[in-house]
Amino acid sequence: MFIAIVLVAPVLEELLHRGLIFDLLSRRVGAIAASGIGTVLFVGMHFVGASGQVEPIRLVSLVTFSLAMYVVRVRWNSLILCVLAHMVLNLIGFAAIAFAASA
Numbered sequence: 001m002f003i004a005i006v007l008v009a010p011v012l013e014e015l016l017h018r019g020l021i022f023d024l025l026s027r028r029v030g031a032i033a034a035s036g037i038g039t040v041l042f043v044g045m046h047f048v049g050a051s052g053q054v055e056p057i058r059l060v061s062l063v064t065f066s067l068a069m070y071v072v073r074v075r076w077n078s079l080i081l082c083v084l085a086h087m088v089l090n091l092i093g094f095a096a097i098a099f100a101a102s103a
Contacts, residue, residue, distance in 0.1 A: 005094050010086035017042050017066070018073045018082045033071035042066040065089060 017038050025034035043062045048054060069082045 002094060006090045010083050010090055010101055013042070013045075013070070014079055014082045016067055019079055024069065027095060029071075031074050033038055035067065035074070039063060039066040055084060 009055050021038050021041060022031075022034050025037055028034075029037070043059065043066060045058060069085060071084065072078065072081050
């Protein structure tokens with residue numbers, strides 16, 4: 001589970017969202033619109049929490065993270081930085097869930 005959540009998912013998701021989707025859309029609609037559309041798609045994949053409920057705080061954090069990753073992608077033209085940041089975020093979430101389960 002750790003490998004899938006912390007290592008594999010960030011690579012695949014960043015290649016899809018900040019890689020393929022951003023590259024295709026930014027050529028047609030520009031970087032800002034591509035970032036907005038990509039954020040909607042990214043949030044759509046992650047919005048419903050583990051409880052199966054829509055969580056407003058989750059929406060805010062997902063939008064913020066996604067837009068920040070698009071800034072990184074545009075400013076430094078780097079998918080690697082996006083992948084590493086996504087891995088760190090998932091590691092923190094994984095550790096929090098593991099810690100809560102053991103308490």
